[in-house]
Amino acid sequence: MVNLRAMREKRKMTQQELANRAGIPQQTIAAIETGIRKNPGVMTLFPICNVLKCTIDDLIVEDEKGA
Numbered sequence: 001m002v003n004l005r006a007m008r009e010k011r012k013m014t015q016q017e018l019a020n021r022a023g024i025p026q027q028t029i030a031a032i033e034t035g036i037r038k039n040p041g042v043m044t045l046f047p048i049c050n051v052l053k054c055t056i057d058d059l060i061v062e063d064e065k066g067a
Helices: 004-010 015-022 026-034 042-052
Strands: none
Touching: 004 026, 004 042, 015 026, 015 042, 026 042
């Protein structure tokens, strides 16, 4: 669902760095990136977006929009 890995790597951050700064577990970041957690909620994505300085729409993979 989300293009989190690309956004995180673009900012040269590890999963642990992002998790620490967003205040969520690193396992959550890993689960989203690997697709185990397919539909993370707004309460999870919002702090991630704050750290990555992007919108939730920026994280959505293009071919999934409107699907």
